[in-house]
Amino acid sequence: MPDRNPGFSTLAVHAGAQPDPATGARVTPIYQTTAYVFNDADHAAALFGLKQFGNIYTRIMNPTQAVLEERVAALEGGTAALAVASGHAAQMLVFHTIMQPGDNFVAAKKLYGGSINQFGHAFKSFGWQVRWADTADPESFEAEIDDRTRAIFIESLANPGGTFVDIAAIAEVARKHGLPLIVDNTMATPYLLRPLEHGADIVVHSATKFLGGHGNSMGGIIVDGGTFDWSKSGNYPALSAPRTEYGGVVLHQAFGNFAFAIACRVLGLRDLGPAIAPMNAFLILTGIETLPLRMQRHCDNALKVATWLKQHPKVAWVSYAGLGTDPNHALQQRYSPKGAGAVFTFGVKGGYAAGKALVEGLQLFSHLANIGDTRSLVIHPASTTHAQLTEAQQIAAGAGPDVVRLSIGIEDAADIIADLEQSLAKV
Structure with missing residues (x-):
């Protein structure tokens, strides 16, 4: 050009x-x-x-x-x-x-x-x-x-x-x-x-x-x-x-x-x-041809989902830098003002067993060891991707026993939230 x-x-x-x-x-x-x-x-x-x-x-x-x-x-x-x-x-x-x-x-x-x-x-x-x-x-x-x-x-x-x-x-x-x-x-x-x-x-x-x-x-x-x-x-x-x-x-x-x-x-x-x-x-x-379109949708959806989880009574905490109350928010605004990404973690009250139960109850989410898909993905790191680590190492890596990791896809945000809502109701 x-x-x-x-x-x-x-x-x-x-x-x-x-x-x-x-x-x-x-x-x-x-x-x-x-x-x-x-x-x-x-x-x-x-x-x-x-x-x-x-x-x-x-x-x-x-x-x-x-x-x-x-x-x-x-x-x-x-x-x-x-x-x-x-x-x-x-x-x-x-x-x-x-x-x-x-x-x-x-x-x-x-x-x-x-x-x-x-x-x-x-x-x-x-x-x-x-x-x-x-x-x-x-x-x-x-x-x-x-x-x-x-x-x-x-x-x-x-x-x-x-x-x-x-x-x-x-x-x-x-x-x-x-x-x-x-x-x-x-x-x-x-x-x-x-x-x-x-x-x-x-x-x-x-x-x-x-x-x-x-x-x-x-x-x-x-x-x-x-x-x-x-x-x-x-x-x-x-x-x-x-x-x-x-x-x-x-x-x-x-x-x-x-x-x-x-x-x-x-x-x-x-x-x-x-x-x-x-x-x-x-x-x-x-x-890659659609990377900018997808990433913006990923970020927009993730912020909506994290905001919804933050107020849920069965959720102990949410770690998503896009939330204004998150301790990492200032760094996100400095380095990535367009969005905070699609992947974040949260903790379900009840620890390890509750985290696994939530994952198993989801229907729209795919339970697999990957991130960055157009589809919404979920995993319980302590029992899968970080299982080879000790509990102390898991916690240091941000993958403690109660942690659930979400990779938010590009579906309608309302459908993603509805799936989390029905699974949390059964935990």
């Missing part, structure tokens, strides 16, 4: 996409292929040596995937992106790129239960240690940093509690110690807030959730903010040291402000292999 920066909704539809040059197809095709024909031997050598961009093998890149990557990078305000098989795969590749055995990183205590499990257990096999800190106290992050710390990791909008994090305050700690700040923006999406604008260096998503938005495809995204100096400290040799497998190229020197995205692709994705399927990339792309 000449002389104009496209708006968010325009980017959600058009960024990265052009009519297919071979057929004129307007919708990005599903390039269902494993490999690509080279022009000649020199062309193949240039691709394999990182001297030329192009498609080699779908484990590493794919034209459908490339449109998805460019679109999410545009929406987040990043320099480049990499799409992979899942949100967990995105996190694994990020840390694989910056960590060595014996290194550690500092992560927020309030995270998605699967991330807590991945960081605290699976990452041990790589020799990586996680240290936990409290997002309500940025100084607690600083207290955990030592000379082997390589990153700080937070969620912009914490799962399951739906609490906003003071990204800028934690970014200041990261900058002070020369560390990249990694932010999981799955719950907020770039429609509500863009972490790179508040000091983040890397953004990750489970594209399975709100980006795709229809509960039909798995995917993850890594967005390179292009803001971190990977060569300054010498602590990130994957980017600052010569790569013998690529003829001695130094990735940060060669690729500048999108070197991190390149490193995740040509080192991590190439060898570990968590590639996104072309069909899934296509479905997530299609979902």
